[in-house]
Amino acid sequence: MQLSLVGVLPPGLSLVQTDPDTGQPTYGKALLTGKPTTVGSTTLVFYAENGIQPRDVHSLTVRVTIPGDVNGDGKVSCDDVNFITARYGIRRGQEGYDYNADYNMDGVIDVRDTAQVTPYLPAARDASSFDSDNNKELT
Ligand SMILES: [Ca+2]
Ligand SMILES: [Ca+2]
Structure with missing residues (x-):
């Protein structure tokens, strides 16, 4: 399964789709990681596709506050x-x-x-x- 992201992550955050121990892709899983540097809110859209089933779409709002x-x-x-x-x-x-x-x-x-x-x-x-x-x- 491939995960795709549409949107801009808050500065300081990143989306990781590899296993930190093996460096191999984590198909179907993603980790939002890091330390945000700017206060604000942003909405991201994730697409999950496996080439067989219809595309699955989810949105996520990331709100960074002090x-x-x-x-x-x-x-x-x-x-x-x-x-x-x-x-x-x-x-x-x-x-x-x-x-x-x-x-x-x-x-x-x-x-x-x-x-x-x-x-x-x-x-x-x-x-x-x-x-x-x-x-x-x-x-
Ligand atoms: Ca409580
Ligand atoms: Ca307040």
């Missing part, structure tokens, strides 16, 4: 915590579920999600290692 920015406004603030707490108790499949608020992706929005986001709040960071003006780690 850690802790659950509401997607480009910064980490109390609004992100409020975004989560406003959805406490909502489970995957229920009305109002937002996967962005389910930060640990365990299927329920609760205090555990808040606990994973609060360390990214500027006030919780060491001022010597965090550039609050640009909302990113100093390197």
